[in-house]
Amino acid sequence: MFGEEKPVGVAVLGLGNVGRELVRIIEDTAGDLAARIGAPLALRGIGVRRVAADRGMPVELLTDNIEELVTREDVDIVVELMGPVEPARKAILSALEHGKSVVTANKALLSQSTGELAQAAENAHVDLYFEAAVAGAIPVIRPLTQSLAGDTVVRVAGIVNGTTNYILSEMDRTGADYARALADASALGYAEADPTADVEGYDAAAKAAILASIAFHTRVTVDDVYREGITKITPDDFASARALGCTIKLLAICERITTEQGQQHVSARVYPALVPLTHPLASVNGAFNAVVVEAKAAGRLMFYGQGAGGAPTASAVAGDLVMAARNRVLGSRGPRESKYAQLPVLPIGFTSARYYVRMYVADNPGVLSSVAAEFAKRAVSIAEVRQEGVVDEDGQRVAARIVVVTHNATDSAVSETVAALADLDVVQRVAAVLRLEGTGP
Amino acid sequence: MFGEEKPVGVAVLGLGNVGRELVRIIEDTAGDLAARIGAPLALRGIGVRRVAADRGMPVELLTDNIEELVTREDVDIVVELMGPVEPARKAILSALEHGKSVVTANKALLSQSTGELAQAAENAHVDLYFEAAVAGAIPVIRPLTQSLAGDTVVRVAGIVNGTTNYILSEMDRTGADYARALADASALGYAEADPTADVEGYDAAAKAAILASIAFHTRVTVDDVYREGITKITPDDFASARALGCTIKLLAICERITTEQGQQHVSARVYPALVPLTHPLASVNGAFNAVVVEAKAAGRLMFYGQGAGGAPTASAVAGDLVMAARNRVLGSRGPRESKYAQLPVLPIGFTSARYYVRMYVADNPGVLSSVAAEFAKRAVSIAEVRQEGVVDEDGQRVAARIVVVTHNATDSAVSETVAALADLDVVQRVAAVLRLEGTGP
Incomplete structure (x- = not known):
């Protein structure tokens, strides 16, 4: 039925948990994806650091020549799941400059270089999608950029880091101190060997920058985000919190603040905070994420789900991939960066x-x-x-x-x-x- | 800055709560909307049943000649908020046939005539958006059609009718019987003079049909939806529910069911059900709505917010309007109806x-x-x-x-x-x- 359509060529960069799940989705649901796109997806290659035969993937698809892969003539969309800022930045810019649409989950890169990447996508008239960069499988980028495009967002507050939420939930539940809860999280695979990016709030700050940028039509980078981690939280803090009818959550908060002089500002910040047990975010436990959006007309909305993990993140990436592929087939483009407001960031x-x-x-x-x-x-x-x-x-x-x-x-x-x-x-x-x-x- | 761009002409049909809020948004945030769209919106006219001077709207915008309004040369997008199936159907079809994009919140119409409207939009190469038709301000259509486009939705279960949820919440909270809770809801404006569409589940069934259609890429009409209302629920039912650790909610459920023979089917149904107090839907009270989506890779997602009311519904309509207008300016189109799967509906x-x-x-x-x-x-x-x-x-x-x-x-x-x-x-x-x-x- 779709065999006659010219396939949409896809390059996947990175073969970690998310990359593997994405390749599985592309293979296992090829017929469905083709029907939704209007043409089949064709996986042209998978960029890895070192080509090895034991990855359970057709070895002929693997390549360590990222630059060659992302510039191939038969590649239309590049999905970047490599992780660190470099070499991801170089690969994405190269792909965009060569007219490929890009899907990425790289929050660290996006929160440093949104402007640069968005401009490159704009110059090439291609899509740059990144739903998976914030809160994994939970749709937040698309609701903010599209569903709320006619509203005025006032505040976004979220639990956007599963590792710290797991640690804080365990401290609350068991009375454990920070060190023991972190050790438990590591043992269960919820914390990385070096947990700094999570526990010091860097990961949440990157997501706050992305959320603030799209919610307020303003370029906000991670350097604009005030940040405190959770390493100093003690069982005494939880005892005090409970006495006040609260728990403690690491929150990413993005706010539109109007000063007394009537000037609009943006604030973006990450810190552990006491949250009343009656608040919807208080009951978001373990590795789950949730984002509360408050807008003038819509009121308060909440989005809840799995914020990390191979399959949930791959779901968000696959959604972006299908949308980018549909746009290719239809000659359309999705929403671009909106940065017209350029509100100053309030210290x-x-x-x-x-x-x-x-x-x-x-x-x-x-x-x-x-x-x-x-x-x-x-x-x-x-x-x-x-x-x-x-x-x-x-x-x-x-x-x-x-x-x-x-x-x-x-x-x-x-x-x-x-x-x-x-x-x-x-x-x-x-x-x-x-x-x-x-x-x- | 945007004054030189050709404006995007808008016609609004209907001037109830939602229509008024939408006009207010278009007027009060004109600059923001223009920046997001890339061109200003120009409100060409407001279709009403009878033109009267006391509506607090510029009387020269009001017209009772709907057909003339929706076919005007300088109208690019028609927003239909009139309500009943007719004359909305006729107006929308006429608008689509004349190449206008259409935004509607008309769930009754959509659940009867999705196919007809979608085909007309397809023939004219224009957008047909209806985020506001299900769960008011809560983004569910866009997440299902776009964010989850790469995943396999297994189940959608939601509280999608605020009137019945208010009545059931009050019965649970106060021990009132159905008649008294309904009377209270009417007194507070949560129930209409004739509450049949809400309390008998027709409204929820229309939304279930829309959700099932987009979740499973299959045309499902309201006639395919099994339906029971809440009028027979008694305080005894709530007492029994509590003894079982449950409450009672009117649920709209859309399910992908694989039979023993391996055949895929769709089931769509609306009925009051016992829900464990530990389930996320159990704590959705009063006039709030929530939709839980389960997908193979994403796992369980929940969307929560205000499901009705002038401003929240207008937020969803305005988001659709901005997206349709952006597409006009860019020569793009948004997602179309996806009905390739055509799964049979399981009785x-x-x-x-x-x-x-x-x-x-x-x-x-x-x-x-x-x-x-x-x-x-x-x-x-x-x-x-x-x-x-x-x-x-x-x-x-x-x-x-x-x-x-x-x-x-x-x-x-x-x-x-x-x-x-x-x-x-x-x-x-x-x-x-x-x-x-x-x-x-």
Whole structure:
């Protein structure tokens, strides 16, 4: 039925979990994909670092000559699943310059070089799709760029990193400390040998940059994203969170902020935050991802599913591949980069949130008053204070723990307050400063 | 910046809540929309049944001559928000035949005439978008047609009618009976004066037909959808549901079913079902909608948000409008109808589910055995039975209530069993037959 149509040539770069699943989908569902595209897909080659016979793939498809593969005449679409920024960047730019449409899941690259890649796609009049770069199988790029194209997005807040969500869920569930939860995650394959990119929030920050760019029609790079990781979260933080009816989640938050002068700004930030148990993101556990989008007309939407893993990520890549192939067959093009708004990025100091501050102080009368005075001096309004004695092994009161929850305050005012508190003689230690999210209307 | 581009002419048909919100979006965010489209939108006219001066709209835009409006030379896109099947069908066909792209939220029309409308759009090489027809602001059409274009959708299950979900949520929360919950919903504007389309499941069935069509690349009309409404649900059903750890939701379910002979079928059905409280759909309350999609590679995805209301629906319509306008400017086209699979629709009798059957029987020894025998005769396997005495006002045991929960069984086997039970002398009444959904893996 479709045999007479000229096939759409595909090159796949990278043969990890996602690449293998994608090749499986292309082979196992060839008839369905051909019917949806209007022409069959033809897998022209698979770019790998080193050609080896034991990969369970037809060895004649494998090549380590990426440049030759992506510029082949019979390749129409290049799917980049190699991983690091280089050599992926070079391969993608070369493919685009040679008129190939590109599908990529490379969030690190996209969050550094969106502009460069988008411009190259624009110059060549081809598609650049990257649904799989954020939240795996969960459609978020397409809903933001297309479904909400007529609305005004106000805020995007998501759990977009499965590794940290698994670790935090385990800490909450079992009372384990960070090190043990990380070890468990590694043992189960949920954390990489070097977990830095996940636990320090770099991965989530890259996704926040991509989400902010498309939600606000503004180029936002990973360097614009404020970032805190989860390595300092303790069981005490979870105990305090529970006492406040919350759990702790690593959130990527992208916000449209209108200043008092009426100027619009963008804020993009990643940090662990206290989230009320009644908030939809609180019940997103384990390796799952979820993204909440708030738009002026649509209200609050939530998208939920598997944010990582070979098959789910390959599903998102395959969707992009089919759309890019359809466009080839029809002579159409999908949505391009929209960056007309170019809103300035608001530095973290000017953003507001509610804060939770936990500190240990001398167990003397008058200490609470001194602590409260430091908040008041910087106009940080306190919503709630709890003070309780801390006893040593012999049952002696040796200190008091004070937990302060503020009303909305700017990051800079809270930072100054915390620095001043740390300088007070009566304050032994400011043990934790975390934001509260999702407590608003 | 965009003033030199030729504007994209828009005609809006219907000026209810959604139409008004759409016109507001077109006017209030004209600059943003123009930047996203690459040309400004120009509202050419608004079709209404009767032109009146008090609508708060520029009266010169209003017209009751729909045919003239949709065929105007300077109209590129027609947005149909009039409501009933006719005259919407005629207006849309006329618009398509005259080369206009069409955006509609008309689920009743789409679920009767998808094929006819899609063919007309195909003949004219224009777009036919209908994101707003299912689940209001929640993107489901685009994720199914585009994001999952490379995957194999297995099942779509959703709460897609806000009126019935509000009524069932209230019955669950307050213990009210159906009539009172319906009256409350009407008083709050959640139910229409004639609630038949909602409470009898017609609206949900229309959406199920649309979802099944796009999920399975098969034309499914509303006549193919099995349908039960919620009017017979009682507080006793909710009490039983709670005892089983469940609540009751009106679900639209679309399934790909492979028979023992290996043949693929589609099933589309709407009915109230017991849903475990741990299932994500159980916590979707009030007027909210949610759709769970299960695909082979992606796994389980959930989409959640406001399924009705002027502004949320207008958001979805505006997204379609922007995409259709962009395609006009770029000379592109969006995805077309995909109906290559043409899977046969499986009659309800052949579909399987777990069942909950509640009946009142004579309070005699041996009754349970007779009841169980009727299930066994038709190979319906029982998972759980509860029997308890029912007392009258004087505290006298007058009957026994038996609740049976089955393992998976075909609808026809259960229907026959229920008919046989009703014929038994010892059975006073079979009070409820409901399916259990979401109890599987």
